[in-house]
Amino acid sequence: MAFALISLLLFISLIIVHGSHFLGGTSSWHPWNESATGSPVAIVITQTYSWTYSLITCTTADIATNQLIPIGGYTHLLTDTLDCISNCNTGATGYVPPDVRPRCTDISAPIGTTVGQRSDIVYLSAGDDFTAAFQKSAWRPLETSSGASWSIATHIKVNTRSDNGLYNNAPVATMMSPIEIPVNRPTAITIPVGDADGDTTRCRWSTSSYGIDECGGVCPPSSLPPNAIIYSNCTMIITGQTVGDWFAVAIMIEDFITPTSTTPLSGVPVQFLVHVVNPASCTTEPVIVGIPFEDSCIPVTVGQTFNSMLIAINYCGATVTIDDISTLSFAGMIKGDLIKLNTTTYYKTLSWTPTSSQLGYQVMCAMAFDSQNAQSAQYCFKFYVSQNGVCACPGDICTTTTTTLVE
Numbered sequence: 001m002a003f004a005l006i007s008l009l010l011f012i013s014l015i016i017v018h019g020s021h022f023l024g025g026t027s028s029w030h031p032w033n034e035s036a037t038g039s040p041v042a043i044v045i046t047q048t049y050s051w052t053y054s055l056i057t058c059t060t061a062d063i064a065t066n067q068l069i070p071i072g073g074y075t076h077l078l079t080d081t082l083d084c085i086s087n088c089n090t091g092a093t094g095y096v097p098p099d100v101r102p103r104c105t106d107i108s109a110p111i112g113t114t115v116g117q118r119s120d121i122v123y124l125s126a127g128d129d130f131t132a133a134f135q136k137s138a139w140r141p142l143e144t145s146s147g148a149s150w151s152i153a154t155h156i157k158v159n160t161r162s163d164n165g166l167y168n169n170a171p172v173a174t175m176m177s178p179i180e181i182p183v184n185r186p187t188a189i190t191i192p193v194g195d196a197d198g199d200t201t202r203c204r205w206s207t208s209s210y211g212i213d214e215c216g217g218v219c220p221p222s223s224l225p226p227n228a229i230i231y232s233n234c235t236m237i238i239t240g241q242t243v244g245d246w247f248a249v250a251i252m253i254e255d256f257i258t259p260t261s262t263t264p265l266s267g268v269p270v271q272f273l274v275h276v277v278n279p280a281s282c283t284t285e286p287v288i289v290g291i292p293f294e295d296s297c298i299p300v301t302v303g304q305t306f307n308s309m310l311i312a313i314n315y316c317g318a319t320v321t322i323d324d325i326s327t328l329s330f331a332g333m334i335k336g337d338l339i340k341l342n343t344t345t346y347y348k349t350l351s352w353t354p355t356s357s358q359l360g361y362q363v364m365c366a367m368a369f370d371s372q373n374a375q376s377a378q379y380c381f382k383f384y385v386s387q388n389g390v391c392a393c394p395g396d397i398c399t400t401t402t403t404t405l406v407e
Helices: 002-019 060-064
Strands: 022-031 041-052 083-086 103-108 113-124 129-137 149-157 179-182 187-190 200-205 235-238 246-256 266-277 287-291 297-301 306-313 322-328 345-352 360-370 379-386
Touching: 022 129, 022 149, 041 129, 041 149, 060 103, 103 322, 113 322, 179 187, 235 246, 287 360, 306 322, 322 345
Parallel strands: 179 266, 297 379
Antiparallel strands: 022 041, 022 266, 041 113, 083 129, 103 113, 129 149, 149 266, 187 235, 200 246, 246 266, 287 306, 306 345, 322 360, 360 379
16 A cells, blocks of 8 residues: 555656646748759758746856757656657658757746747658657646646648649747636637748647547547637637636647648647636736737848837736736847836837748747736737748738829
8 A cells, every 4th residue: 555655656746747847839840942842852840849947947048049958857858859650651751850859949937938949950752741749748737637648740741732833831830838818718819820831721629530649648629628619710719617727738730722622731730738817806917019010920031130029018007017028939039138118018129130040930929927927918920031032921912112203
């Protein structure tokens, strides 16, 4: 009896030690050369993961110098790789799994999050079609499981497109984690998505069907509260019923060459945590405003420096303060310290010079947190990076200004 109790306690401690550091993530891919033809093909795989700050502690210096995240006690990060899990013998010719340990990109000590991202080039054969995943155990204790594993899986299909003869670009999506939702209030959460080819994108729940494990031990909808819904436009509705509950959300985003097509060109995962909380005493949540506008897309050129700021507004009076504007970004995006302009307005500056390794879409998100533990809605926007400059993001309309001289 005593031996069984000790074994159980050791098992629980292992779950806490090895799971509480992981907050979710995503992965995507695109050809290194957007006009590439022939075979083999250089494919850039980008992985983004979120961690608990107190256990995986990056610093602003680490971010500025593009350092790998510190491993703390998680030595498995030294050897973890993005392994092929489906159609590996014939569909992944030449695939060498890249490491998963990312480089520091974002931190929020007040909120307790660290974000890291890495990009690697793999050389694949034309026609390769396989799924690669970062798989581990376990998530933090959840309402539906005390030790659920994760499987963050991306579907890579190296096929030329029927519309232009070029290789496809997978969608890019991301989510901050954790997302706090007020108890007993249906909450809409929208996943920001960009597609460099301008394809139709659709979201669905991740699944472990058909021999491909996309979600480990948190496959929806059974891993979520009753009546959780995901719409194809990548908006989900979720209602938490008990304060303190935690849920892991696993979603797949797929791109289609036409609005009527039912055959996906690729699939990318987004997984994140949701935490059910009591509403704050001041029920007006903080808000983020500024430029870039929410859900907007800004075309930028390699080597062109982008400067802006994120502004957080506090509507709860002088007794409440903004503790941080937490971000989820990418390599090279420099965030300034949180500055208090007055009792209402706080801001962080942004500066970024994109590199050739960042061609295509880059998605950035931010959330404001205040001293009563209230969280703003996630505020996201996109950049489209090109080598020679474009007037608009894919699918957007170029606007021009005409000047008429009047004599």
